Structure formats: structure tokens, C-alpha cells
Amino acid sequence: MTLLQSIRGPHDLKKLNEPQLGELADDVRQFLVQAVARTGGHLGPNLGVVELSIALHRVFDSPADRILWDTGHQSYVHKLLTGRQDFSKLRGKGGLSGYPSREESEHDVIENSHASTVLGWADGLAKANQLLGRPDHVVAVIGDGALTGGMAWEALNNIAAARDRPLIIVVNDNERSYAPTIGGMANHLATLRTTDGYERFLSWGKGVLQQTPVIGQPLYESLHGAKKGFKDAFAPQGMFEDLGLKYVGPIDGHDTAAVESALHRAKRFHGPVLVHCLTEKGRGYQPALQDEADRFHTVGAMDPLTCAPLAPAAGPSWTSVFGDEIAAIGAERPDVVAITAAMLHPVGLTKFAEAFPDRVWDVGIAEQHATVSAAGLATGGLHPVVAVYATFLNRAFDQLLMDVALHRCAVTFVLDRAGVTGPDGASHNGMWDMSLLQVVPGLRIAAPRDAGQLRAQLREAVAVDDAPTMIRFPKESVGEAVPAIGRIGGMDVLRRAPDADVLLVAVGVMAPVCLKAAGLLAGGGIRCTVVDPRWVKPVDEELAPLAARHRLVAVVEDNSRAGGVGSAVGQALRDAGTDVPLRTFGIPEQFLAHGKRAEVLADIGLTPIEIAGRISATLAARKTADGHGIAVGDGYDERNALGNGHKESGA
Numbered sequence: 001m002t003l004l005q006s007i008r009g010p011h012d013l014k015k016l017n018e019p020q021l022g023e024l025a026d027d028v029r030q031f032l033v034q035a036v037a038r039t040g041g042h043l044g045p046n047l048g049v050v051e052l053s054i055a056l057h058r059v060f061d062s063p064a065d066r067i068l069w070d071t072g073h074q075s076y077v078h079k080l081l082t083g084r085q086d087f088s089k090l091r092g093k094g095g096l097s098g099y100p101s102r103e104e105s106e107h108d109v110i111e112n113s114h115a116s117t118v119l120g121w122a123d124g125l126a127k128a129n130q131l132l133g134r135p136d137h138v139v140a141v142i143g144d145g146a147l148t149g150g151m152a153w154e155a156l157n158n159i160a161a162a163r164d165r166p167l168i169i170v171v172n173d174n175e176r177s178y179a180p181t182i183g184g185m186a187n188h189l190a191t192l193r194t195t196d197g198y199e200r201f202l203s204w205g206k207g208v209l210q211q212t213p214v215i216g217q218p219l220y221e222s223l224h225g226a227k228k229g230f231k232d233a234f235a236p237q238g239m240f241e242d243l244g245l246k247y248v249g250p251i252d253g254h255d256t257a258a259v260e261s262a263l264h265r266a267k268r269f270h271g272p273v274l275v276h277c278l279t280e281k282g283r284g285y286q287p288a289l290q291d292e293a294d295r296f297h298t299v300g301a302m303d304p305l306t307c308a309p310l311a312p313a314a315g316p317s318w319t320s321v322f323g324d325e326i327a328a329i330g331a332e333r334p335d336v337v338a339i340t341a342a343m344l345h346p347v348g349l350t351k352f353a354e355a356f357p358d359r360v361w362d363v364g365i366a367e368q369h370a371t372v373s374a375a376g377l378a379t380g381g382l383h384p385v386v387a388v389y390a391t392f393l394n395r396a397f398d399q400l401l402m403d404v405a406l407h408r409c410a411v412t413f414v415l416d417r418a419g420v421t422g423p424d425g426a427s428h429n430g431m432w433d434m435s436l437l438q439v440v441p442g443l444r445i446a447a448p449r450d451a452g453q454l455r456a457q458l459r460e461a462v463a464v465d466d467a468p469t470m471i472r473f474p475k476e477s478v479g480e481a482v483p484a485i486g487r488i489g490g491m492d493v494l495r496r497a498p499d500a501d502v503l504l505v506a507v508g509v510m511a512p513v514c515l516k517a518a519g520l521l522a523g524g525g526i527r528c529t530v531v532d533p534r535w536v537k538p539v540d541e542e543l544a545p546l547a548a549r550h551r552l553v554a555v556v557e558d559n560s561r562a563g564g565v566g567s568a569v570g571q572a573l574r575d576a577g578t579d580v581p582l583r584t585f586g587i588p589e590q591f592l593a594h595g596k597r598a599e600v601l602a603d604i605g606l607t608p609i610e611i612a613g614r615i616s617a618t619l620a621a622r623k624t625a626d627g628h629g630i631a632v633g634d635g636y637d638e639r640n641a642l643g644n645g646h647k648e649s650g651a
């Protein structure tokens with residue numbers, strides 16, 4: 001049994017001596033590399049917080065003392081130390097979440113994996129402790145990247161004002177988000193880090209002098225006094241102290257004893273205090289492949305020695321198709337510029353940035369600023385492309401509505417990871433964009449069904465110069481091309497049938513699913529027309545008249561059912577006085593548990609057999625109701641399709 005395996009909870013940590021702490025850190029690193037290489041996950045961030053996590057749980061008494069993690073992707077070590085060491089199904093269905101989870105442990109608080117929220121949580125918890133007279137500590141761990149997010153500064157503004165309210169902020173400064181962290185904040189942290197160089201020199205000098213007989217110690221003591229004066233006089237006091245926070249640091253975040261000492265100092269301080277820890281993302285992992293691009297921020301399942309993927313990708317990703325096309329557009333359109341929120345490579349802007357370095361900006365983890373600055377860029381005569389993950393655009397809704405759309409700015413939003421993403425759990429699914437953004441006047445939304453459509457719709461979007469546009473696509477490999485056999489209005493016809501009963505509206509990547517469902521229904525005598533609307537907002541004017549020629553309309557989307565495309569289609573049918581019944585298929589109004597995308601889609605009924613089953617059941621029910629519905633043909637087993645006792649649901 002390793003020392004790590006003997007740790008059942010934080011209480012076991014407090015008994016360890018210094019050599020054992022070093023052994024434990026080694027055990028943890030070996031465990032992380034092996035376990036995360038098997039499942040995929042956030043290897044780099046967690047290798048960077050091994051000593052920090054150990055020190056936190058030795059100095060504080062979780063769960064009474066709250067230890068909070070910003071974004072939470074770096075909480076694997078915290079999990080290992082709080083009784084969760086089975087990583088065999090990490091981020092997989094039924095396994096540990098890749099983020100804190102209240103269901104898993106009383107030591108976990110924030111499940112939201114959206115960055116820059118931890119200081120807000122800490123401010124609230126500290127106020128509650130103070131008002132309710134609880135002596136417990138609140139400790140918020142925030143990365144240097146997350147510190148570039150606006151919400152962190154809203155919280156700091158409040159925290160710094162309450163000089164009498166204890167709250168400990170630990171800045172986990174590894175100088176990186178994915179890539180090196182940008183901006184004035186990062187530069188300021190670097191200034192504080194150079195103080196570290198000065199400190200190291202002095203501690204070297206201390207060692208030398210203290211070993212010098214007779215004159216060494218007295219000389220050291222007089223210099224030490226001078227040092228304090230020198231540091232106060234010349235070393236940067238730092239913005240944090242100017243704000244009103246006590247600043248402790250910079251501390252070597254891989255020296256457990258040093259971190260513990262700093263945390264004990266912070267614990268004794270009766271007010272807000274910031275401990276600045278210097279760490280290294282990916283520390284201790286030196287595989288054959290030095291992937292400097294993001295220091296193993298997120299890795300897929302891989303060989304830990306060579307970093308070779310265990311399961312090669314099924315084909316090019318949607319991201320890579322976007323990346324190639326936007327670079328091509330950039331060569332043709334000098335007015336096209338790009339913005340990323342600290343995720344240049346993950347959102348596919350690498351090629352564009354290499355070709356046009358002056359036309360791309362990384363604004364930090366600041367989607368709201370990305371959106372407003374895009375309004376400025378557009379007003380200044382450029383056409384900005386804001387590339388973010390769908391779920392992260394949620395926080396920039398007001399900026400999109402009131403800064404971009406109100407001024408009819410020609411901004412194109414490209415939302416990667418739209419729909420069910422899967423392993424990253426509830427807060428990473430891009431399932432709300434087509435609901436939230438339905439209400440934005442003038443915004444046009446496209447959902448491509450394959451690579452060819454992504455390329456075409458991206459070009460159509462950047463050609464719009466008097467309104468914002470948005471394109472969204474999922475996290476998976478781009479499937480086969482889905483050819484159109486005709487066009488009605490702006491909609492591509494993918495399947496047609498004489499005297500069809502059902503109009504299946506396939507939104508984006510749901511097209512192949514809908515074509516398969518139509519095939520199943522045909523086997524049961526139910527004839528379907530399948531269309532891909534391409535641009536889902538505004539609803540195509542030809543959709544209502546087309547619907548009127550069918551007995552049932554079904555809309556299928558990889559987005560929340562609530563307020564999604566299905567709802568917009570319903571509104572359009574009502575406005576046109578078309579009373580054809582409508583069934584909408586989408587993601588139910590739930591926070592989805594983590595698991596593979598395909599598993600989650602199956603669980604929520606977004607599969608051909610489930611969709612066909614519900615359509616046939618709806619028609620059968622109408623047959624009962626009005627006598628001329630369609631019985632389910634024997635080419636199709638409804639009982640099996642509806643699964644074991646699935647009650648009618650809107651999925």
C-alpha cells in the first residue's frame with residue numbers, strides 16, 4: 001500500500017512528518033499521471049497543485065473550514081485527500097466528476113466549472129460566517145487565469161472593503177490559463193514574482209552569512225533589518241495591498257512547509273488576505289512529448305510515456321473545420337478579426353493567429369469583455385469573429401443583447417462545444433444558447449449539419465454587415481456529409497415522401513439522427529419529409545406553409561427544449577395560423593450528469609429509435625382521437641422503442 005492509499009481523509013494528513021509529505025506528493029503525482037492518462041482529464045492543472053492541496057488540508061479543517069476551488073478542474077488532489085481514490089471512471093458515467101461534486105463529498109462546494117466565480121462564493125460564505133457568528137475559515141483558490149475574469153474583480157472590490165471580515169484568497173499562479181496568461185493582471189503578478197527573485201537571493205545570503213563564524217550572524221541581523229526597509233521602500237507593494245488586502249508572498253507553491261507557514265500566517269489575520277503561490281502547471285510530468293501548447297491542461301486518454309492517444313479520433317473535429325475555414329476567410333477579408341477568451345487553440349484559432357497575428361486578441365477569461373470589445377471593433381469598421389465554447393457565452397448574454405444586437409453590430413459568434421458535451425458535466429454542456437439567444441432581436445443563428453454546411457454558413461455569416469450572427473456546432477468528430485436533395489425557401493430538403501405524414505425539422509447535427517428516425521418510421525408505414533433549416537433564427541418563412549401539408553411537425557435539436565428552436569417553430573406556426581400538431585425533441589430542463597456524449601444523448605431520448613417511437617405514439621394517439629391517424633406498422637417495434645416503461649416525455 002502506498003502512503004497515498006493510507007490517506008482516508010484530511011485528518012490522516014495532519015500526522016505526517018516532512019519526509020512523509022514529500023513521499024505523499026510523489027505518490028499523488030504518480031497516481032495522477034497513470035489515472036488521468038487512462039481516462040483523460042485535467043492532468044496539468046492538478047500536477048500543479050499537489051503540495052498546495054496537501055498544505056490546505058493540513059492547515060485548515062474542511063468541511064467546517066470551506067476550501068473552494070475556482071473552475072474546479074484542479075480539484076483531483078483535493079478529491080484524493082478527501083476519501084475519493086477510485087479514478088477508474090473519472091468523468092465517465094457513474095464515476096467521479098471531473099469537478100467538485102456535493103453529491104460526492106461534504107468537502108465539495110462549487111460544482112460550476114465556469115471560471116472566476118470562486119471569490120464571489122467566498123465573499124458570500126464569509127459574510128454568512130460573520131453574521132451567524134461562525135469562527136470557520138473560508139479559503140478560495142483561484143488561478144491566475146481565472147483572475148483575469150471580471151467577476152473576480154467584482155468580488156475583490158467587495159472583499160477588500162471589509163477589513164474586518166476574515167477571508168483567505170490563495171492565488172495559484174502558474175502563469176498560464178491554457179497558454180500563458182495575458183494582460184495587465186498577469187504582468188502585475190510577474191512583478192510580484194520578481195520580488196521572489198530578490199527573496200531567493202536574500203535567503204541564499206542568509207544561509208551563507210549564518211555559516212560565517214563570528215561576524216556572520218550579527219551581519220545577517222543588521223542586513224535583515226535593512227532588507228525589510230529595502231523591500232518596503234523599493235519592492236512593489238502590489239495592487240492587492242493598495243486595494244486593502246493583506247498580501248503574503250510570493251511563496252514557492254511546491255514547498256509544502258512554506259505554503260503551510262504562509263497559510264498559518266493568513267489564518268491568524270483577521271481580515272481579507274491574499275496568499276500568492278507560485279506553481280508550475282504539469283509539474284513533475286516529463287513525457288516524450290513536451291506539449292508546450294497548454295502544458296497538458298486537458299488530455300485525452302493516452303499512453304503516459306508517449307502521450308499517444310489510446311483511441312484515435314474518428315475523423316476531423318468541427319473545430320478543425322472551422323479553424324481551416326476562418327483562416328481562409330482571413331486571407332480574403334482583411335476586415336475579419338478574431339477574439340478568444342483564453343482558449344486560442346481549443347476554439348480553433350491557431351491557424352488564423354499564425355497567419356494574422358495582429359488580427360487576433362486573447363482577452364483572458366473574459367467573455368463579456370470579448371463581446372463588448374467586439375461591438376467596438378465592428379463599429380470601428382472590422383468584422384470580429386468571437387470564438388468561445390457555447391456554455392461560456394451564457395455570461396455574455398447582456399453584452400450580446402445590449403451592446404452588439406442593439407447597435408446591429410456585424411459580429412459573428414462561433415460557438416464550439418454546443419449541445420451535449422458529456423464528460424465535463426452539467427456546466428459544460430452547451431445546451432442553452434439557442435434558447436437564450438432566441439430573444440435577441442436581429443440576431444441570426446445557424447446550425448450546420450456537416451463540414452460543408454459549416455464552411456458555407458460561416459461565409460454567409462461573415463457576409464452579414466448589419467446584424468450579429470451566430471454559428472454553433474458540437475464537440476465531436478464531424479460526421480459524413482449529409483447531402484440535400486432539394487431546397488424550400490432557405491431550408492435544405494434531406495428526405496421527401498409523397499403525401500408525407502410527418503415534417504421532421506432536423507436542427508444542425510441532429511440531421512443524421514432524423515434521417516435514421518425517418519427510415520424507421522417508413523418501415524412502419526409513416527412517411528416523413530426531413531428538412532434542415534440551416535439558419536434556425538429567424539424561422540424560415542416557408543416552414544409554416546410546408547408544415548400545413550403534413551399531419552405532424554417534429555423539431556429535433558441538441559439544445560434545451562425550453563425556448564429552443566422547437567418553441568420558435570411553434571410560435572411561427574401559430575403566427576401563420578397553421579394548426580398542425582407539433583412535437584419538440586431536445587434536452588430536458590435538467591442539469592445533465594457527466595458521461596460520454598452518446599450515452600447522455602441516449603439517456604435523454606435523442607436517438608433515432610426513441611424519436612421514431614414518440615412520433616409513432618403521437619400519431620397513434622391522434623388516430624384514437626380523430627380516427628384517421630396512422631397505426632404503427634409491423635416493421636417497427638414500438639414497445640422496444642419506447643423502452644422499459646418510458647413514460648411520455650418531451651425529450
Ligand SMILES: Cc1ncc(C[n+]2csc(CCOP(=O)(O)OP(=O)(O)O)c2C)c(N)n1
Pocket residue numbers: 045048071073074113114115142143144145146147172174176177178281297341342343365367392
Ligand atoms: C467562463 C469560462 N471560460 C473559459 C473556461 C475554460 N477554462 C477552463 S480552465 C481555463 C484556464 C484556467 O486558468 P487558471 O485559472 O490559471 O487555472 P489553471 O488551469 O492554470 O490551474 C479555462 C480558460 C471556463 N472554465 N470558464
Ligand SMILES: CC(=O)[C@@H](O)[C@H](O)COP(=O)(O)O
Pocket residue numbers: 071073113297298346417421424475
Ligand atoms: C475546465 C474547462 O473549462 C476546460 O478546460 C474544458 O474542460 C475543456 O474542455 P474540452 O476538452 O472540450 O476542450
Ligand SMILES: [Mg+2]
Pocket residue numbers: 143144145146172173174175176177
Ligand atoms: Mg493558471
